[in-house]
Amino acid sequence: MIIEMFLAALIGGAIGVAELVARYRDKPVAALLSPGGLLFALVNTGASVVALIAVTAAGWRFGLPYTMPPTALLVVHVIAAGLGSAAVLRMSFAPAQTSTPGTGPIALLNGILRIADGELERKRALSRLSHNDLADLSFERDHAALAELCCHLLREFDLAEAQRLGGLAAELSARDDLTDADKLDCWGLELTRLVGERALRQAARRLRDRPQEERRPAEDERLASVAAEPDPPAEPASVPPPRPPLGKTSRLAPHANGRSERKSFSDV
Structure with missing residues (x-):
């Protein structure tokens, strides 16, 4: 029974360690050795051992026939206890149509992770501020x-x-x-x-x-000459000459002999 308990604890602890490493990618070893990380791994391993004891005491066979060898049944018990305890610890219960976070065994793990977060944040800030990288x-x-x-x-x-x-x-x-x-x-x-x-x-x-790119002297001189060159004075806008007033044209234009003649047949 001791070997089975050790194997179940190993499965549960491996799941907890993998979660810590994925969460603290910059310092996984420091996260594992912190009090919060050790408590997180301990809770996962303890839950696996408790689940194995409960499964063995209940005599669950998980649908296996009675002709199955006892060794195979123990292997199934160990795997079910290790994976089942991890699933139970991460369960959350919440109303279906609300956005509020649920409650359940996951609240225990979230509290332990918050403890580890605070410890790692303080260590990270102290290490970062002590060096001018x-x-x-x-x-x-x-x-x-x-x-x-x-x-x-x-x-x-x-x-x-x-x-x-x-x-x-x-x-x-x-x-x-x-x-x-x-x-x-x-x-x-x-x-x-x-x-x-x-x-x-x-x-x-x-x-x-990385070397800083320096501008060439020719480009500097060109930019300096462009900046020093005064702007040309603005030319006054050309005003078009005024148009002559349009006089009313007479239908009868004076003739060279002093007589007036009609300009079109529409005047008849």
Whole structure:
């Protein structure tokens, strides 16, 4: 029975560890060794052992025939206890037509994850602020290139993460009460949460070592001459000459001999 309990605990613990690693991709080892991470793994392993004891005590055979060897039945019990306990712990109950989060065993895991989140956030902020990995960089000039480098390091990038980064960049750019260094620190903390400190450090080093493009002297002289050249005076708008007034034409035009003659047959 001890071996079966160990195997069931191993399955439940592996599921908990995999969830922690997927959640804290930048520092998975620190997340596992934190008090919140250890408590999360302990709850998953304990639930698997309790589920195995309950299944064995109830004598459930899961539809297997009685001719099945006892070893095969124990294997089924171990797998059912490990996977079933993980499924039960992540169950949530909520009304069907409401958007409020549900309650249930998932609330216990969410509370433990919030504890781990707080611990990891404090460690990450302390480690980030104790090193100046983004020296000689500027938020206004380098935040887009830095984000592109960090995002392309990931094989799969979540759309929600991209939207959150875009919203943060727009918010920091619109803030006038923060200096460029403050904005760069906030941006670095967000990228550290995404890719980790080592990847951010390497991306910043690549941007720092990249040579800055300098304009050629000829182009500088041309731009300076264009800027120094005064604008030509505006020519006065030409006013068209006034049109002569239209006089009323008479149907009878004077003749050269002093007589008047008709101009058309319609005057008859």
